Amino acid sequence: MAGGWARDGAVQDQIDDTVSDAVKAARARMPEGNGAKYCDDCGEPIPVKRRKALPGTRTCVACQSARDGQVQRSAINRRGSKDSQLR
Secondary structure, three states: OOOOOOOOOOOHHHHHHHHHHHHHHHHHHOOOOOOOEOOOOOEEEEOOHHHHHHHOOOOOOHHHHHHHHHHHHOOOOOOOHHHHHOO
């Protein structure tokens, strides 16, 4: 049961949309195509275990960690209260 102006199921719709957006963003960041033996960023060799675990990877663990720290999150505020969105 939703309260206020929200219809029944609106909260679950927000949760579903948030999860869907996160899955889409993660899939977009996944490597595709042919992998590399050497990191595109630093030139160091990419370990065989990493290449087997992530086919198509083109970066070493250290460089990928740095890239992941720079990923911007969605600007949509689905967690704000109804009152904060009305102001």
